[in-house]
Amino acid sequence: MTRNQQSDQRTQRVKKILEALERQYPEAPLELKYSNAFELLIAVLLSAQTTDKRVNEVTRQLFQKYRTPEDFLRVPLETLEQELRPTGYYRKKAQAVRAVSQMLVERFGGQVPRSIDQLVQLPGVGRKTAAMVLGNAYRINEGIAVDTHVQRVAQRLQLTDKKTPEKIEQDLMALVPREKWTWFSNALILHGRYVCQARKPRCEDCVLEPWCPYPDKNL
Numbered sequence: 001m002t003r004n005q006q007s008d009q010r011t012q013r014v015k016k017i018l019e020a021l022e023r024q025y026p027e028a029p030l031e032l033k034y035s036n037a038f039e040l041l042i043a044v045l046l047s048a049q050t051t052d053k054r055v056n057e058v059t060r061q062l063f064q065k066y067r068t069p070e071d072f073l074r075v076p077l078e079t080l081e082q083e084l085r086p087t088g089y090y091r092k093k094a095q096a097v098r099a100v101s102q103m104l105v106e107r108f109g110g111q112v113p114r115s116i117d118q119l120v121q122l123p124g125v126g127r128k129t130a131a132m133v134l135g136n137a138y139r140i141n142e143g144i145a146v147d148t149h150v151q152r153v154a155q156r157l158q159l160t161d162k163k164t165p166e167k168i169e170q171d172l173m174a175l176v177p178r179e180k181w182t183w184f185s186n187a188l189i190l191h192g193r194y195v196c197q198a199r200k201p202r203c204e205d206c207v208l209e210p211w212c213p214y215p216d217k218n219l
């Protein structure tokens, strides 16, 4: 097979994968609950090492009490720590929330900025969080958030042969049309969480199975 034929085949495969994903996850919302960019940013920070469900349980009350970065700066640190306790690593997370709030107030007028370059200046915010917040809260497709699910599913589907989130993101951005970047990341997160699970992928229930070259399919 020539290189051109190989490339055509790959393009066709990616097209089929995107079509099947769109049928399965036409909307693909995040499972974190939020009503604005600031809430989403805080929710994503709290979601490290825990489930979205647990974060939602905590933020339901948290976001009623604290609506702005200034609100999070006014509360005593110990109080905030106790409120974040159910999400785990609560001391670190309380500090992270405070540090982000502080910088939002000092540098960005209390608003969540609208570019990845600015968002990654916030302490503890990397490209994944930045792309997720921008894409979902502002509908700006500036990157593809690569979390552990996106990484695993993309590797199994052989959409990338890279190992780091940054390089995987570059490969995916080259394959997926820009207007679909946020949806695509959200869809792979859902697919990784519920179907292409880490230990035992549910290949028999997977709509991508016909186009998936993963050698250790669970069929």
Ligand code: SF4
Pocket (backbone or CB within 6 Å): 153, 156, 157, 195, 196, 197, 201, 202, 203, 206, 207, 208, 209, 212, 213, 214, 217, 218
């Ligand atoms: S066929 Fe299996 S390995 Fe491939 S994407 Fe689906 S669940 Fe994952």
